[in-house]
Amino acid sequence: MSEKNVLSDFKPDGHNHEACIDTALATASTVCRERGLRLTPLRQRVLELVWQQHMPVGAYDLLDALRSDGRRADPPTVYRALEFLLENGFVHRIESLNAYVGCGEPKHAHSAQFLICGNCNRVAELEDPAISQIISEKADGLGFRISQQTIEVTGLCGECREHAPA
Amino acid sequence: MSEKNVLSDFKPDGHNHEACIDTALATASTVCRERGLRLTPLRQRVLELVWQQHMPVGAYDLLDALRSDGRRADPPTVYRALEFLLENGFVHRIESLNAYVGCGEPKHAHSAQFLICGNCNRVAELEDPAISQIISEKADGLGFRISQQTIEVTGLCGECREHAPA
DNA sequence: TCGCTGATGTTATACTATAACAACAAGGTG
DNA sequence: CACCTTGTTGTTATAGTATAACATCAGCGA
Numbered sequence: 001m002s003e004k005n006v007l008s009d010f011k012p013d014g015h016n017h018e019a020c021i022d023t024a025l026a027t028a029s030t031v032c033r034e035r036g037l038r039l040t041p042l043r044q045r046v047l048e049l050v051w052q053q054h055m056p057v058g059a060y061d062l063l064d065a066l067r068s069d070g071r072r073a074d075p076p077t078v079y080r081a082l083e084f085l086l087e088n089g090f091v092h093r094i095e096s097l098n099a100y101v102g103c104g105e106p107k108h109a110h111s112a113q114f115l116i117c118g119n120c121n122r123v124a125e126l127e128d129p130a131i132s133q134i135i136s137e138k139a140d141g142l143g144f145r146i147s148q149q150t151i152e153v154t155g156l157c158g159e160c161r162e163h164a165p166a
Numbered sequence: 167m168s169e170k171n172v173l174s175d176f177k178p179d180g181h182n183h184e185a186c187i188d189t190a191l192a193t194a195s196t197v198c199r200e201r202g203l204r205l206t207p208l209r210q211r212v213l214e215l216v217w218q219q220h221m222p223v224g225a226y227d228l229l230d231a232l233r234s235d236g237r238r239a240d241p242p243t244v245y246r247a248l249e250f251l252l253e254n255g256f257v258h259r260i261e262s263l264n265a266y267v268g269c270g271e272p273k274h275a276h277s278a279q280f281l282i283c284g285n286c287n288r289v290a291e292l293e294d295p296a297i298s299q300i301i302s303e304k305a306d307g308l309g310f311r312i313s314q315q316t317i318e319v320t321g322l323c324g325e326c327r328e329h330a331p332a
Numbered sequence: 333t334c335g336c337t338g339a340t341g342t343t344a345t346a347c348t349a350t351a352a353c354a355a356c357a358a359g360g361t362g
Numbered sequence: 363c364a365c366c367t368t369g370t371t372g373t374t375a376t377a378g379t380a381t382a383a384c385a386t387c388a389g390c391g392a
Contacts, residue, residue, distance in 0.1 A: 038338080138294055
């Protein structure tokens, strides 16, 4: 039961990361086709860059990467691509880091929770109804109508906890 | 029971806001005396400015306000004051807004949750153990050791929901 | 072909935050 | 009192994040 609500766990160093990227791009392609969205080469490339690691990446890092591609790029280029990817659920924004991370489950809208390791910077994405629901209940009790939940938890992932104890 | 975990509810327009400010400043003064912290005039003034409304305020708004006082001020002035106030629990930072809000209960460290009205911008601060605990449990289950929780919920407060329905 | 729409290019600027060093104030110690 | 230490504030400069505004271009349907 413990894994059921984990959309994306902390990935070990040795995992097949090419597969992660491929899956993310394939899913995005499928979803865009289904919804009539245009996954342009730029948007696809930015999504691929976001998925280069399982950790949040800053907009200006993406910008540098686009320039490394040889492409002329300025801030609006990457921010507009991110806007598209955010709106359609392909990436999430980590507010506490001003950074962006690939979404582990872009096929449906969801309220996610993030565990962010302060040591290795990797991120796990949860979609735990119990968390969302209790927050919704408390908000309801105060007459508050929720439109968005931002839940970001920082700390140490299991691996880093072992290597950097106490 | 519904009010028990609310450190600071949405304040109606007509409330005695002078009392809010006075209480916040008096509490800060007491806490600083107890802990051997120096609540300098600058820090006290920044805290007072943060408490001018029950909504998050940006660092540069505080900077402008300090300048309106006739004080010479530059960004580090306000950021250092905020750093002191944050470290010692007198204000909270709202990550999703890059803004700061007075803490409703600075006498003890706590993990707070914020409800942020997107219409009137007012903020309610909760300290709900049920929310903290369920997140802690889920994190524990993944081997994650929490150091900080950022929980910011945006939506419409009860009052705005009535006036701007649907 | 024309005109519409959405995407991208391009320039400029706004907003948020910190680094680094100087000056100063207060308290302790010789 | 002189001196030093520590913490706070002053000051200049710069880093980092994001958007406004307008130009251009590509694709598609009338």
